[in-house]
Amino acid sequence: xxxxxxxxxxxxxxxxxxxxxxxxxxxxxxxxxxxxxxxxxxxxxxxxxxxxxxxxxxxxxxxxxxxxxxxxxxxxxxxxxxxxxxxxxxxxxxxxxxxxxxxxxxxxxxxxxxxxxxxxxxx
Amino acid sequence: xxxxxxxxxxxxxxxxxxxxxxxxxxxxxxxxxxxxxxxxxxxxxxxxxxxxxxxxxxxxxxxxxxxxxxxxxxxxxxxxxxxxxxxxxxxxxxxxxxxxxxxxxxxxxxxxxxxxxxxxxxxxxxxxxxxxxxxxxxxxxxxxxxxxxxxxxxxxxxxxxxxxxxxxxxxxxxxxxxxxxxxxxxxxxxxxxxxxxxxxxxxxxxxxxxxxxxxxxxxxxxxxxxxxxxxxxxxxxxxxxxxxxxxxxxxxxxxxxxxxxxxxxxxxxxxxxxxxxxxxxxxxxxxxxxxxxxxxxxxxxxxxxxxxxxxxxxxxxxxxxxxxxxxxxxxxxxxxxxxxxxxxxxxxxxxxxxxxxxxxxxxxxxxxxxxxxxxxxxxxxxxxxxxxxxxxxxxxxxxxxxxxxxxxxxxxxxxxxxx
Numbered sequence: 147x148x149x150x151x152x153x154x155x156x157x158x159x160x161x162x163x164x165x166x167x168x169x170x171x172x173x174x175x176x177x178x179x180x181x182x183x184x185x186x187x188x189x190x191x192x193x194x195x196x197x198x199x200x201x202x203x204x205x206x207x208x209x210x211x212x213x214x215x216x217x218x219x220x221x222x223x224x225x226x227x228x229x230x231x232x233x234x235x236x237x238x239x240x241x242x243x244x245x246x247x248x249x250x251x252x253x254x255x256x257x258x259x260x261x262x263x264x265x266x267x268x269x
Numbered sequence: 270x271x272x273x274x275x276x277x278x279x280x281x282x283x284x285x286x287x288x289x290x291x292x293x294x295x296x297x298x299x300x301x302x303x304x305x306x307x308x309x310x311x312x313x314x315x316x317x318x319x320x321x322x323x324x325x326x327x328x329x330x331x332x333x334x335x336x337x338x339x340x341x342x343x344x345x346x347x348x349x350x351x352x353x354x355x356x357x358x359x360x361x362x363x364x365x366x367x368x369x370x371x372x373x374x375x376x377x378x379x380x381x382x383x384x385x386x387x388x389x390x391x392x393x394x395x396x397x398x399x400x401x402x403x404x405x406x407x408x409x410x411x412x413x414x415x416x417x418x419x420x421x422x423x424x425x426x427x428x429x430x431x432x433x434x435x436x437x438x439x440x441x442x443x444x445x446x447x448x449x450x451x452x453x454x455x456x457x458x459x460x461x462x463x464x465x466x467x468x469x470x471x472x473x474x475x476x477x478x479x480x481x482x483x484x485x486x487x488x489x490x491x492x493x494x495x496x497x498x499x500x501x502x503x504x505x506x507x508x509x510x511x512x513x514x515x516x517x518x519x520x521x522x523x524x525x526x527x528x529x530x531x532x533x534x535x536x537x538x539x540x541x542x543x544x545x546x547x548x549x550x551x552x553x554x555x556x557x558x559x560x561x562x563x564x565x566x567x568x569x570x571x572x573x574x575x576x577x578x579x580x581x582x583x584x585x586x587x588x589x590x591x592x593x594x595x596x597x598x599x600x601x602x603x604x605x606x607x608x609x610x611x612x613x614x615x616x617x618x619x620x621x622x623x624x625x626x627x628x629x630x631x632x633x634x635x636x637x638x639x640x641x642x643x644x645x646x647x648x649x650x651x652x653x654x655x656x657x658x659x660x661x662x663x664x665x666x667x668x669x670x671x672x673x674x675x676x677x678x679x680x681x682x683x684x685x686x687x688x
Contacts, residue, residue, distance in 0.1 A: 232465075250465070251468065254476060
């Protein structure tokens, strides 16, 4: 079973994403409402893919990417941005930080799963 | 200038009626004194800047001062020799009618009359003249005393002022519109982002429910699908709002407009179904490059092409034209107040997309660029397409013009600046 870490400040989103992913029977999901302690959580959970929101209080998605890039374990984990921001500039900045994919909310569950599977394929 | 006999055959009584006070003693002046008085009057009339005439009903001038000669270019001899001096002075039937009407009114009512007319001078120059006329009734023949004031310069100044005022009003309206659009853009951007987040949650929730409902539970299944399609609809609205708010983010480059047109056409070709729709291309080959954001202008053309195709469900002709003009040939239908974007005689490139479809009613044409105005119903569109297009063209300092006749078709003209 693959491990997925979801970081988003919307508790409802975390809840429904966890339900949808876990119901497939293929994933174990850990949710975080802030990226504040992302590094120790990554160390303990050891995710295969991280889903990151862009706009979050205190530490945003791009900062979280930076933190992961600077961490020996974190730098190799594929990151998928799942955000309501759909500006080209936001996408460009995220890809520059090394994210694997950028998905814009609202997103269908099947599309999210396909994106996760893609990441896992090339991991 | 040769001295003219201003006073000719005029009676002392008529002079008295003019109010000239030369009869201090109560006795009528004769001989030298009368002649002296005439000279005095002549001197006064000569120095008066305005044209002063005293004429009878037959159009004979008894008084015709230097000011009148300067104003019209005609001497008193020329004026009196002309059988129809009024027609000479007022070749325009409207002005002539006004002059004759003034004489009639004076005769009928005897009241002073003031009017503004345009006269044509001997040199063919048009002059605006303010005429003040009064009737001097007499037993034998009525006389008309008229004072002509040249108000051409005033009129020109008034015209220039009016033009400047109109321009100022247009610019003010334009500024208000730009500010309004910017405010809407900022608001839209914020709202759109905030709406997309809950939509994301709802869609994931619906995806969850979808799996729980079997297609056999027809009503529940249908409702879930209905929610899903409405999430997409709401998302389209906010996406359009975001796009609208971003019309100003442009990257300009000198581009060949025909290539942009061809690539736009390529992108919508699958929606054009020949032979029902015949594409007629009339693209000028020697056009200068235009300074545009390729993607945004492509978006404008795609929008216009799709609208044209949608307007011809039973087929028709789709004209795609490009040509160069000089800006004094601009014609604006649906868009007002964009006239100042091109200097007089400035070269500009025009792209025209014309269909022979259903056309747009006059009422709708006036509202066509208003955000959220749509005739396509809730499932057809958000009503931001043309508002975005207008915004894009505004940002290019270009002009978009839509002409349409119900049942005949629609012509969209986009006028762009040369690089």
